[in-house]
Amino acid sequence: MRKIVERSLRQAGLDLSKVSEAGNGAEALSVLADHQVDLILCDINMPVMDGLEFIKQLPGVANAKGVPVVMITTEGSESHVVQALSLGARGYIRKPFTPDQVKEHVIPVLGGKS
Amino acid sequence: MKSAHGAHAATADHAVWIPLLEVSTREVFELMLSSELTSSQNVAPATLDVTAMVGLAGQLCGVLSVRCGSRAAALMTSKMLGVDVDQVGPEMSDALGEVCNMVAGNFKNKISGLAEGCMLSPPTVITGNDYSLHSQAEEPGLEVHMLFENMPMTISLQIQA
Numbered sequence: 001m002r003k004i005v006e007r008s009l010r011q012a013g014l015d016l017s018k019v020s021e022a023g024n025g026a027e028a029l030s031v032l033a034d035h036q037v038d039l040i041l042c043d044i045n046m047p048v049m050d051g052l053e054f055i056k057q058l059p060g061v062a063n064a065k066g067v068p069v070v071m072i073t074t075e076g077s078e079s080h081v082v083q084a085l086s087l088g089a090r091g092y093i094r095k096p097f098t099p100d101q102v103k104e105h106v107i108p109v110l111g112g113k114s
Numbered sequence: 115m116k117s118a119h120g121a122h123a124a125t126a127d128h129a130v131w132i133p134l135l136e137v138s139t140r141e142v143f144e145l146m147l148s149s150e151l152t153s154s155q156n157v158a159p160a161t162l163d164v165t166a167m168v169g170l171a172g173q174l175c176g177v178l179s180v181r182c183g184s185r186a187a188a189l190m191t192s193k194m195l196g197v198d199v200d201q202v203g204p205e206m207s208d209a210l211g212e213v214c215n216m217v218a219g220n221f222k223n224k225i226s227g228l229a230e231g232c233m234l235s236p237p238t239v240i241t242g243n244d245y246s247l248h249s250q251a252e253e254p255g256l257e258v259h260m261l262f263e264n265m266p267m268t269i270s271l272q273i274q275a
Contacts, residue, residue, distance in 0.1 A: 047236050075219065076229050095219060
């Protein structure tokens with residue numbers, strides 16, 4: 001899925017100079033400890049640490065300050081959407097998705113960094 | 115991709131879910147692979163040597179699986195990742211697992227009560243067809259047979275509770 005999302009972002013015209021990947025929330029926190037990023041795209045259903053727990057942890061991560069988070073997930077219930085947004089997610093994309101949907105949700109939160 | 119009226123997790127006759135399983139699959143292939151599936155008759159299981167499975171737990175317990183041949187799985191991967199079909203490698207398992215995950219998620223989101231009350235496991239992918247599956251399911255599974263680019267594919271939902 002990470003490669004599919006990356007492809008969708010490139011199709012949307014984003015200049016992705018570097019993409020860091022992680023297989024779950026705990027890995028993503030490790031990546032953020034060493035890397036500054038402009039955008040975080042995150043699933044909810046992941047092993048070890050799910051996406052909601054991951055975004056709960058983000059306020060304590062220096063490199064994540066002010067970085068927009070967009071969820072991309074099969075979880076389609078309103079409660080998941082509300083929970084993710086209340087924890088700080090700036091966008092919520094339900095799978096399956098089109099490249100246009102990725103563009104619509106991602107470009108606005110980048111604030112001109114695309 | 116809205117919830118279907120009248121489709122509820124507590125429905126006694128799960129056969130009414132077959133059209134939802136089919137449309138959930140069609141939507142995933144149209145949106146993610148730009149591919150229109152066609153309906154098919156039963157296919158010989160021996161030709162389907164790649165199986166992706168996602169477990170469901172909560173208000174609905176069971177396993178949703180997508181089975182196809184390795185050539186079909188490679189073509190799905192090629193379409194999802196934009197790479198040449200002959201260059202598809204180990205990422206094939208990830209791609210088919212993600213297809214299965216999206217079909218399962220799309221399906222449960224169409225049934226009242228399941229979007230919130232049913233969780234999905236990360237996908238598991240088996241290659242080869244020399245295996246036996248033993249299930250504690252209390253009823254026969256639901257099956258949908260379709261053609262992806264003229265290659266057979268079976269989507270199954272084995273319901274345990």
